[in-house]
Amino acid sequence: MTENTLMNHQIVLNSRPNGAPTPDNFRAQSTPVPMPASGQVLLRTLYLSLDPYMRGRMSDAASYAAAVGIGEVMVGAVVARVEASQHPGYRVGDLVLANTGWQKFALSDTNDLIRLDADLAQPSLALGVLGMPGFTAYMGLLDIGQPKAGDTVVVAAASGAVGSVVGQIAKIKGCRVVGLAGGAEKCAYVVNELGFDACIDHRSPDFAQALATACAKGIDVYFESVGGAVFDAVLPLLNTGARIPVCGLIAHYNDTALPPGPDRLSLLTRTLLIKRIKMQGFIIFDDYGHRYDEFFTQMSKWVADGRIKFKEDIVDGLENAPQAFIGLLEGRNFGKLIVRVTKD
Amino acid sequence: MTENTLMNHQIVLNSRPNGAPTPDNFRAQSTPVPMPASGQVLLRTLYLSLDPYMRGRMSDAASYAAAVGIGEVMVGAVVARVEASQHPGYRVGDLVLANTGWQKFALSDTNDLIRLDADLAQPSLALGVLGMPGFTAYMGLLDIGQPKAGDTVVVAAASGAVGSVVGQIAKIKGCRVVGLAGGAEKCAYVVNELGFDACIDHRSPDFAQALATACAKGIDVYFESVGGAVFDAVLPLLNTGARIPVCGLIAHYNDTALPPGPDRLSLLTRTLLIKRIKMQGFIIFDDYGHRYDEFFTQMSKWVADGRIKFKEDIVDGLENAPQAFIGLLEGRNFGKLIVRVTKD
Known part of the structure; x- marks a missing residue:
């Protein structure tokens, strides 16, 4: 890898919206990709999920989860590959569901990672119909x-x-x-x-x-x-x-x-x-975290049998996430909105 | 019995309230006490329950139960004794819970009666803590x-x-x-x-x-x-x-x-x-009619053991029911509001 590819690109909360979010509520920034310490993995984001609940995290009004701080990376679920590992349980190339937000790379201590089948045909489904x-x-x-x-x-x-x-x-x-x-x-x-x-x-x-x-x-x-x-x-x-x-x-x-x-x-x-x-x-x-396996088993079967169909609305490039998210709140997406952050 | 005691006294809905009920929304009337036909019983009301839900029945706005019609007897649960019976299952003196409303006497085909122990020490409880x-x-x-x-x-x-x-x-x-x-x-x-x-x-x-x-x-x-x-x-x-x-x-x-x-x-x-x-x-x-027996058994035990206490606010005389009901909506009662219609 060249030094270029080791820069991390992030979208952070630049200011809190007053009403509908605008592009200047977000700010892109680049920082060096950090190296994992012992017990950590470095993740490379493949897909970022954009969901309406994120609007709540942009405000500091009381909600069910803490607000994103000004200057902090926007939160969100992602599908990512392990890029480097200092954790005995993970190897380079492993595919995981993570909560590392709107950025290309992130460190994780692996505690909140959910392992996905490394050969999953359509890993973005883990952010939608199977997520x-x-x-x-x-x-x-x-x-x-x-x-x-x-x-x-x-x-x-x-x-x-x-x-x-x-x-x-x-x-x-x-x-x-x-x-x-x-x-x-x-x-x-x-x-x-x-x-x-x-x-x-x-x-x-x-x-x-x-x-x-x-x-x-x-x-x-x-x-x-x-x-x-x-x-x-x-x-x-x-x-x-x-x-x-x-x-x-x-x-x-x-x-x-x-x-x-x-x-x-x-x-x-x-x-x-x-x-x-x-x-x-x-x-x-x-409320239902303890029943995820039941859901995943049943829904995987329904999807495999063609009984549950789905549509994805895939936007390419992390830099387009703010506009895509603003459109989501206006109903401009058609299907599950996902940002392809890096091609696998 | 003299003919006097065979007159029925009733409180009917005289007009629909606009806001808080007033005394002129009610009207007292007397009619001859009817005699039971075959399969019927004549009930003599001992206690009439006054409850907030009755306010809803005085209006013709959509609610969960039909409105009382103008000129109809106000609805309500009562504890009553069988005064005359043409029904093989009921004898004079039987004590029942009935839905015959604001009147001294009423006929019943017995379908909605709930039998009470004829020697119940405090039959009014069937309208309150046990009702x-x-x-x-x-x-x-x-x-x-x-x-x-x-x-x-x-x-x-x-x-x-x-x-x-x-x-x-x-x-x-x-x-x-x-x-x-x-x-x-x-x-x-x-x-x-x-x-x-x-x-x-x-x-x-x-x-x-x-x-x-x-x-x-x-x-x-x-x-x-x-x-x-x-x-x-x-x-x-x-x-x-x-x-x-x-x-x-x-x-x-x-x-x-x-x-x-x-x-x-x-x-x-x-x-x-x-x-x-x-x-x-x-x-x-x-919603819960099928679980009444479970309730009655448990609550009777709690009451007998002194674990559930209660207070009754007893008003004497059917003619005082309208004022008592108006007071109930204003919070003037203190305890379960009950009208003693006739002494047992």
């Missing part, structure tokens, strides 16, 4: 949503990394599945490729009416990852005994203040009461 | 709230029929229990008689601060029956993984419009998400 988003879909729908055959299941962000899997599992369980997505192209994909029964464009002016028509028997499970106007349209359609797993609220991540009134907090609690609804937030690895 | 309110407390806390030893459990309306039982069960389960009640007298009762660890007066000007002080480790279970300013004070204190059973929202029953903004609906859903909270409404007999 955190798929796991979120699986546990949120099956454990909190408790879908029964014949239930109507409504899935926000239906063409996305989580929603696409939620809907397909619900179909396997015999439910009627209605997706919500932004634009005709995504809706067509959701119905024609993923096999949902219907998909409503949440940007269309008659969205609420179209959703009501598609859910003639009401909604038994609403898988929430969006909030905002989508939730407003869902709320009056919820059936008695409905279940609402909440894994995200992307419509609110850029909020700088609460919207104007009236204050509908009591409308929501009253709806939960009179319709006996369960609404439950969850953070996948915190 | 719907106690059952609501038991299942809501244990099944939805899932209290663990050491948890901090906060109980709204802590001196009331449901809250008093919730807190005492939570103490049996080893929790730290903080009650909320209106006024110094109720708070003293909750701590000194019921054994809660603390009780905060929700009318005091520094209520939110006092609650925060009493819940130094945050709140793991909040048993909700109130809403309004009480919930507002609870919301920021909820711990990660908290559970919120919702059995009522008495602060909102008289609302005629949503309060002014900002709109905090997304604040609530965001809190559920980032703290991984479960919030669940329930209607006791609809």
